[in-house]
Amino acid sequence: MLSNIILREIHKHILSFRLHLTMILVLFLFGLGSVAFIKGHTADRESYDQCYSTYLEEERGLAEKNLGDYMTNVRSLMLAPRNDAFITDAKEKMMPNQFWYSGFFVSGFDVPRWASNDLMKSFAELSWVYIVSIIVGFAVLLFNYDLVSGDKENGTLALTVSYSVSRGVLLTGKYLSVITVAMLVLLPGIVLSLIILLVSGAVVFDWVLLAEIAIFLVGTALFVACMAALGLLSSIITTRLNVSLLVCLCIWLGSVVVVPNSAVFFTDKLFPIESSQSVNERISQAKQTVDDRENATLYALKVSDRSWEKIFPLIAKYAMEGLQAEKTIKDAWNNSLFRQFSGSRRLVAISPVSLFEQLSEAVVGGGLVRLRKSWNDMNLYQSQLLEWFKGVDANDPESMHIYIPSNASSMTWKGVNFATVPQFQERRASFAERLEGARLSLALLILYTTIAFALSFVLFVRYDVR
Amino acid sequence: MILNIAFKEFYTNLVSARFAIGFLLCLLLIPLTLVVNINDYKSKVTAYETQQKEAKEKLKIRVWSYLQPRIVRPPESLSILSRGISYQLGNYVDLTFTAKPFKAQGKAGASDNPLMGTYFSVDFCTILAIVLSLLALLFTYDACSGEREQGTLKQVLSNSMPRSSVLLGKVLGACLTLMPIILFCYLLCALAIVLSLHIMFSADEWLRMGLVLLASILFFATFAFLGLFVSSVFRHSAASIIVCLLAWVFFLFVVPNVSGYVAGSLLETPSEKALDANTYNFTYEKWREAKKFRGEQPRGAFAWEDSRPAAGGAIETSGATPVFLEWYRQGNKVVYNHMIESAEGRWLLEKEFVDKQDRQRLLAERLSMVSPSQVFRLLSSSLCRTDVESYKRFMESTHRYREELIQYLRNGNLFDSYKFFTAVDPNKMMNEDEYINYRTEGLLKTMAELDQWYKDNPDKSWASIYTRDEPSVDRASLPLLDLSDVPPYQGVPGGVALSLKDSLVKLAVLVCICVILFYLSFIAFLRYDVR
Numbered sequence: 001m002l003s004n005i006i007l008r009e010i011h012k013h014i015l016s017f018r019l020h021l022t023m024i025l026v027l028f029l030f031g032l033g034s035v036a037f038i039k040g041h042t043a044d045r046e047s048y049d050q051c052y053s054t055y056l057e058e059e060r061g062l063a064e065k066n067l068g069d070y071m072t073n074v075r076s077l078m079l080a081p082r083n084d085a086f087i088t089d090a091k092e093k094m095m096p097n098q099f100w101y102s103g104f105f106v107s108g109f110d111v112p113r114w115a116s117n118d119l120m121k122s123f124a125e126l127s128w129v130y131i132v133s134i135i136v137g138f139a140v141l142l143f144n145y146d147l148v149s150g151d152k153e154n155g156t157l158a159l160t161v162s163y164s165v166s167r168g169v170l171l172t173g174k175y176l177s178v179i180t181v182a183m184l185v186l187l188p189g190i191v192l193s194l195i196i197l198l199v200s201g202a203v204v205f206d207w208v209l210l211a212e213i214a215i216f217l218v219g220t221a222l223f224v225a226c227m228a229a230l231g232l233l234s235s236i237i238t239t240r241l242n243v244s245l246l247v248c249l250c251i252w253l254g255s256v257v258v259v260p261n262s263a264v265f266f267t268d269k270l271f272p273i274e275s276s277q278s279v280n281e282r283i284s285q286a287k288q289t290v291d292d293r294e295n296a297t298l299y300a301l302k303v304s305d306r307s308w309e310k311i312f313p314l315i316a317k318y319a320m321e322g323l324q325a326e327k328t329i330k331d332a333w334n335n336s337l338f339r340q341f342s343g344s345r346r347l348v349a350i351s352p353v354s355l356f357e358q359l360s361e362a363v364v365g366g367g368l369v370r371l372r373k374s375w376n377d378m379n380l381y382q383s384q385l386l387e388w389f390k391g392v393d394a395n396d397p398e399s400m401h402i403y404i405p406s407n408a409s410s411m412t413w414k415g416v417n418f419a420t421v422p423q424f425q426e427r428r429a430s431f432a433e434r435l436e437g438a439r440l441s442l443a444l445l446i447l448y449t450t451i452a453f454a455l456s457f458v459l460f461v462r463y464d465v466r
Numbered sequence: 467m468i469l470n471i472a473f474k475e476f477y478t479n480l481v482s483a484r485f486a487i488g489f490l491l492c493l494l495l496i497p498l499t500l501v502v503n504i505n506d507y508k509s510k511v512t513a514y515e516t517q518q519k520e521a522k523e524k525l526k527i528r529v530w531s532y533l534q535p536r537i538v539r540p541p542e543s544l545s546i547l548s549r550g551i552s553y554q555l556g557n558y559v560d561l562t563f564t565a566k567p568f569k570a571q572g573k574a575g576a577s578d579n580p581l582m583g584t585y586f587s588v589d590f591c592t593i594l595a596i597v598l599s600l601l602a603l604l605f606t607y608d609a610c611s612g613e614r615e616q617g618t619l620k621q622v623l624s625n626s627m628p629r630s631s632v633l634l635g636k637v638l639g640a641c642l643t644l645m646p647i648i649l650f651c652y653l654l655c656a657l658a659i660v661l662s663l664h665i666m667f668s669a670d671e672w673l674r675m676g677l678v679l680l681a682s683i684l685f686f687a688t689f690a691f692l693g694l695f696v697s698s699v700f701r702h703s704a705a706s707i708i709v710c711l712l713a714w715v716f717f718l719f720v721v722p723n724v725s726g727y728v729a730g731s732l733l734e735t736p737s738e739k740a741l742d743a744n745t746y747n748f749t750y751e752k753w754r755e756a757k758k759f760r761g762e763q764p765r766g767a768f769a770w771e772d773s774r775p776a777a778g779g780a781i782e783t784s785g786a787t788p789v790f791l792e793w794y795r796q797g798n799k800v801v802y803n804h805m806i807e808s809a810e811g812r813w814l815l816e817k818e819f820v821d822k823q824d825r826q827r828l829l830a831e832r833l834s835m836v837s838p839s840q841v842f843r844l845l846s847s848s849l850c851r852t853d854v855e856s857y858k859r860f861m862e863s864t865h866r867y868r869e870e871l872i873q874y875l876r877n878g879n880l881f882d883s884y885k886f887f888t889a890v891d892p893n894k895m896m897n898e899d900e901y902i903n904y905r906t907e908g909l910l911k912t913m914a915e916l917d918q919w920y921k922d923n924p925d926k927s928w929a930s931i932y933t934r935d936e937p938s939v940d941r942a943s944l945p946l947l948d949l950s951d952v953p954p955y956q957g958v959p960g961g962v963a964l965s966l967k968d969s970l971v972k973l974a975v976l977v978c979i980c981v982i983l984f985y986l987s988f989i990a991f992l993r994y995d996v997r
Contacts, residue, residue, distance in 0.1 A: 018708040025712060032724065039731035047737040054743070091584040111580050117735050118554045118574075119820075119827040119854050122586065123726035130723070138715050142708060245707070246487045249600065256719070257596060258495065261588040264577050265502040276578045277516065303933050341581040368581075 001165055005173030006180065013143065013181040022139040023185050029135060030189035033126035034196040037086045040125075042202055044081040051078065064415040068408030071103030071389050078112050079374055079426055084209055086197060087216055088129035088360045090367030094122060097371070099378045103389055104405035105323055106382045108330060109375065128190065129360045132220050133353045134256060136186055137227045141248040144178045144231040148460065149244040171460045175232055175453065182224045190217075211431070215363050222445050223356040229452035230352070236459045255351035263344045271343035273336045279329060286325035294318035309400075312410040316402045323405050334375075341368065346440075352448055355441040362438035365429035369437040373429050381424045388422055467627055468635045475639020479605055488601040489647060496651050499593045500658045503546040506553070506576035506587065508664050510541035513573045517558045524560075528889035528944050530880045532780045533871060536560050537864050537955055539570065542851050543665050547655070547678055548591040548843065550852025559864045561871065562778025563805050564749060566813040567864045568820070570857070590655055591846040594648075594682055595839045596718055599689040601647065603710040605640045606693025608703040610994055615703055633694070633991045637984075640690045641683075648686065652679050673962050677969075678846050684976055685842040691983035692838075698990035721837035729830035735822045745812050752808035759804060760797035766898035766913060767793045770936040773887075779805050781887045784939040787901065791884060791892040799882040806872060827854060841976045848969035855968050856958070863958045870953050889944040896937065905932040 013019050055077065062070040078098040085092070093116050096109035116122065124130050148171075151157035161167055194213075197203045234247040297314055298306070345368070348354035361367040393399050393412045402410035429437070479485050521536035538558040545552045556570035575583055588596075613619035622632060656675075659665050667675070693710055700706040771785030773794075779802065786794075834840040847853040880886055896904060899912045910916050910931065919931055 017705050018712075021708060021712055025716065029720065029724075032728070036724075036727050036731040040727070043731070043734050047739075051737065051739050054739075094583045096580045109580070111583060112739075117730070117823045117826055119551065119823045119857075120726055120729070120830050121551055121722075122554060123723040126724055126727045134719050135715065138711075142711060146704075240483065243483045243487075246484055246604070249711075250487065250491065253491070253596070253600075257588060257593075258498070261586055262498060262502055263585045264582050264587055265505055267582065268505075268577060273579060276573075299935070303935060306929075307927070337579045337581055340579050344582065344585070367584075371581075 002169050002173050002176075005165065005170060006177045009174055009177030010180055010184075013177065014184075018139075018142055019181065019185065022135070022142070023188065026131065026135055026139075026185055026189045027192060029126060029131050030128075030193045031196065033128075033131060034086065034193040036126060038197065038200045038202040041081060041085065048078070048080055052080070059421075060418040063418045063421050066408065066413045067389065067392060067416055068411035068413045070421075071386075071411065072404075072406055072408045074100060074102045074107065076100050076112075077378075077424060079370070082364065082366055082370075083203055084212055084364045085125075085366070086127055086193070086203065087212060087364050088127045088357070088366065089125040090357075090361040090364065090370075091124070092366060092370075093125075095367065095371060099375070101378060101382055102405065103382065103385050104403070105327060106375075106379050107326075108334060109371070128193065128216070129357055131189070132186065132223065133356050136182060136220075136224065137256070137353060137356075138252055139185065140178060140182045140224055140227040141231045141234075141252055143181060144174070144228055145235055145244045145248045146241055147174050147178065147232055148235040149238050149241050150235075152239055153241045167461050167463075168457060171232070171457060175228060175456075178228045178231070179221065179225050182228065183221060186220065186224075208428075212364050216360055219356065219359045219363060219442075222442075222449070223352065223359075226352045226356075226445050226449040226452070229449045229456065233452045233456045233459075236456045236463070255353040259348050259351035260354055263348050266347055267340060267344035270347070271340045273340050274333065276333075279333045283326050283329050286329065287322045290318050290322040290325060308410075312400060312402045312404070315407070316404045316410065319404045319406060338372065349441065349444055352445060355445050355448075358441040359438050359445065362434050362441070365434045365437075369429050369434060373433065374426055377427060378424060381422070385422055392416060468631050468638065471622075471632060471635025472638035472642055475609075475636055476642040479639065479643040484601070484604045485643060488597065488604070489650075491597055492647055492651055495593050495597060496590070496654050497658075499588060499590050500546065500655060502587060503549070503589055504658060504662055504664065506549075507541060507543065507546050509576050510545070510552075510557070511664060514538060514541050514557060517572060521558070525949060527947050527949075528941070529782045530875060530883070530886045530947065531563075532782060533875065533947075533949075533952070534560060534562050534778050534780055535871075535955070537567075537867065539860050539958075542856075543667060544671055544674060544678075544850035545852045546590060546659075546665070547675065548846040548850040548852055549587065549589040550847030550850065551854060551857065552852040553587070555857055559861070560778065561864065561868045562780075563802060563809065563872075564753075564779045564812075565745075565809050566816070566868065567861055568813075568816045570861070590651075591678065591682075591843060591850075594651060595685065595842055598644065598648065598682065598686045599714060599718065599839055601644060602640065602686050602689035603693040603714055605643055606636070606690050607697050607706045607710045609636045609640075609694055610697040610991060611700050611703040611706045612697070614701065614994075629992050629994075630988065633988060637687075637690060637694065640693075641687065644686050644690075645683075648679070648682055652682075670960070670962055674849050674851075674965055677849050677962075677966070681842060681845050681849065681973070681976070684980060685838060688838045688976065688980040688983060691980060691987050695983055695987035695990055698987055698994050701995075717837035718839045721834050722840055722843075725834035725840070726830045729826050729833055733822070733826040733829055735826050736819060738819070741815065741819045744815055748812050748815065749808065752804065752811070756801045756804045756808075759800045760793070764789055764793055766790075768898070770901070771939055782941075783888050784890050784941055784944060785937060786888070786895060787898045788892045788895050789898065791888060791895065794887060795882060795884055798886055802881050824854070824858075835972075835975055838976060838979050841972050841979065845969050845972040845976060848972060849965050851960075851965060853968065860958050863956065867953075867955050874951075874953055885947070889941075890939065901937075904937060905934050907933050909933070 055075070058075070059070070062073055076098050079092075082089075082092070094111065096111050098112040099109050100107045146153075148157065151160055160170065163170075198205065203209070230251050231248055234251065235244045238244040238247055294314070297318075298311065301310065345354075345358060349358075362369050365373075389411075390403075393401055396412035396414055398414075399412040400410040404410055517536065517538040521538055524534070524536050527533060536558050537560075541557070542552060553575055556572035556574050558572045559567040559570055561567065576587065577583075608615075610619060613622070623629060652675075659667055692713065696706045696709050696713070697703070700709065766787055767790035769783045769786035769790050771783050773781060773783035773786060773790075775781045783791075783794075831840075831844060835844075844853070848855065875881055875886075884892055902910050902913060902916050910919060916931070920928065923931075
């Protein structure tokens with residue numbers, strides 16, 4: 001019986017004008033998005049490759065000339081554009097994507113300036129997630145705002161429920177048909193996009209990518225189910241078609257516009273962080289204190305006693321102290337940035353659209369998941385590099401073996417073969433790590449869907465059709 | 467008669483659920499947006515004040531080479547109406563001899579956390595655009611198709627009333643309904659501005675806000691015509707609402723992003739990292755050239771207090787031999803002339819980059835003008851001076867001011883004065899012999915003796931002869947320059963007329979869209995089959 005209802009509803013939907021219109025829009029956007037992605041991605045890739053080869057050249061030059069200079073040099077390294085950014089770019093161009101480090105200290109991350117044109121108002125990229133969350137999410141609400149209230153208004157509801165079908169089955173049938181139809185609207189677009197991407201050759205398809213696409217589709221179905229349940233609920237609690245539509249629009253506006261766009265404000269109030277200015281002041285104060293002590297010690301020495309052998313250990317001691325003071329403050333600050341951002345993510349979790357974005361971001365292992373992982377890996381890499389360097393330095397009889405983060409003259413100044421220098425390699429998050437990142441959004445999406453559907457179910461079963 | 471229809475529409479709309487919900491939506495969203503934007507504006511003001519303080523500190527100078535003021539751009543108070551790109555760009559520029567201002571520096575976003583850059587914040591005009599267009603469509607989508615379904619359209623049109631009057635009445639009715647909502651939103655905004663302790667609007671700003679209000683009415687009318695047009699093309703209101711809503715999503719949420727994305731992939735901008743490398747190499751090369759103009763450092767010319775040029779060609783020394791000071795002074799005029807000339811060359815590289823960025827931006831804006839809501843947003847950011855044109859005007863003003871300062875230094879022959887790089891009196895400085903005498907505490911008396919000592923002790927480190935620290939100078943005790951003659955920064959030209967000039971094209975586009983939609987709905991309604 002359920003399948004009969006589903007089929008009947010799907011049939012009704014397929015013939016409807018709104019489905020055709022939505023399908024055209026979705027196809028158009030998927031096509032346009034893919035073509036634009038290919039051009040943009042190729043250009044980004046070229047730009048990145050150029051930057052990376054310059055970086056490698058500089059690294060090689062330094063390492064082969066003077067390893068001490070190589071260790072003290074503060075440089076930046078950025079993450080490569082993602083191959084799977086067509087699924088979701090996870091707003092990585094607006095996110096910190098570049099790390100600053102030397103052999104002694106990973107000092108921070110920032111948003112690389114090359115990534116976007118700051119004269120142009122920032123915009124969301126036309127990725128799959130964008131199309132699904134904005135257009136398909138909206139279309140789902142349009143498909144079912146009149147699912148029950150429409151029947152109520154034109155009086156057919158009494159007839160429908162007088163059939164020998166239980167109300168529960170009827171409602172479930174209607175609900176499942178909307179999900180199916182929404183997925184049917186989506187699939188041609190995704191297939192079109194995949195064809196364009198395959199033909200262009202701009203994206204290399206491997207098993208990981210295919211798995212990501214498959215999991216993304218499951219996530220999409222869940223998101224569609226959530227939006228459909230909300231639409232269904234609005235259609236049941238209202239008696240008039242117009243009101244149901246307005247409620248749907250309010251839900252959509254709330255989750256697409258209001259919640260994500262007021263996140264910064266509420267996050268600043270609920271999860272405040274210290275201002276960057278005050279952090280910088282604290283760092284320079286801490287450094288000043290160490291500097292003052294250093295100067296006092298150095299000037300206490302007689303001028304004729306100030307040989308490098310005596311001075312370097314002192315400089316190194318204070319330099320390390322200064323670095324440690326800076327590191328303690330900066331690490332705490334960087335952690336507070338992550339904490340605040342995670343807090344903001346929990347705030348926007350009221351919106352199914354934001355949840356879906358977070359879920360997809362975790363599926364492709366981009367955005368926050370990627371940044372966090374690379375940040376940890378970078379810190380790990382830096383300590384490995386330092387250990388490796390100390391080993392090489394120990395073998396150099398001419399080196400004083402005194403490590404000053406900002407001055408290379410007391411360490412080995414010989415060059416090494418660049419191939420032997422450990423290099424930072426970005427490791428993509430494993431599926432287990434991604435799942436870890438997706439846990440909250442997945443659980444909440446399921447929760448919202450269940451609550452909305454259960455409520456609609458109860459209300460519909462108890463509904464007085466007279 | 468038109469008025470009768472308008473009032474009838476007005477009353478029907480007024481008691482409808484859509485009016486109530488629309489009103490509630492505004493009541494909820496507008497205050498929230500205002501609070502968020504006033505809060506962000508406050509953080510901009512704080513950033514401005516901090517920079518202003520630093521700019522003042524920066525001008526406490528003892529030598530002319532440090533005349534490199536920081537120009538801070540005051541935050542635009544109308545940014546609470548329309549943010550434009552004001553939250554993407556920095557707010558100050560440091561003038562230097564070595565480069566022309568390229569990009570505004572400083573804090574751009576409202577948050578200190580770079581991760582939060584992934585969230586957008588909506589301003590008053592955007593919320594207004596979203597809500598007004600939605601309401602305009604909701605009030606008009608069933609104007610014809612709905613009445614046809616109910617059968618009332620037949621009756622109305624069977625009267626002696628011309629169809630055009632009916633249409634005008636309906637348009638007027640929708641406008642009458644929306645007017646209270648628009649006015650209410652602006653009143654809320656005005657109230658927030660008056661009550662807020664952080665914002666003071668000048669007459670000019672109130673006037674520009676009034677212009678934004680007029681633009682919103684025009685914008686609303688555009689969407690009302692769109693709704694009427696769709697309503698008179700389709701026979702069923704269920705179809706017209708779907709078309710209206712999909713058009714709404716397309717215009718408000720798809721076009722702005724698609725246009726940016728497409729413009730980004732059609733017109734590529736070169737990487738800023740490559741530009742950085744180019745300009746760095748260029749400046750370095752020029753700097754090496756400039757050093758040659760000074761010629762060989764004469765014997766006895768040395769400085770014991772920092773004389774390395776700081777950023778932007780600023781230099782100050784307060785401890786050097788008179789020979790050094792004279793040698794340095796003589797070289798300065800030609801060296802700084804060269805630096806200033808090479809800044810022009812560097813600017814050519816940077817200008818090309820900025821122009822390319824600007825072309826991409828213009829393409830994105832033009833593409834996005836297919837959407838009336840984008841035109842309205844561009845128009846309002848022009849009126850609120852948060853658009854790129856205003857930013858460019860600020861940058862131009864800093865370029866002009868830099869020229870003025872250089873001219874001032876040239877007119878006063880300050881480049882080849884001692885005051886350009888030292889605040890001490892050269893006649894009172896130790897000469898080279900006195901210096902050696904001082905550092906060795908009388909052991910060696912002259913440079914010749916020092917040379918002899920080096921020859922006699924080839925295995926000793928050169929510094930081991932010195933037993934005393936370098937003579938120190940307390941820079942803070944040196945006199946500050948009197949800058950009262952220096953031409954002040956004039957600021958950016960303002961005035962409503964200028965904002966109007968910037969927004970004229972966008973206004974024209976919006977009027978055109980409005981007229982075309984009106985014409986289309988007029989034709990469609992005249993041909994509408996009422997059966």
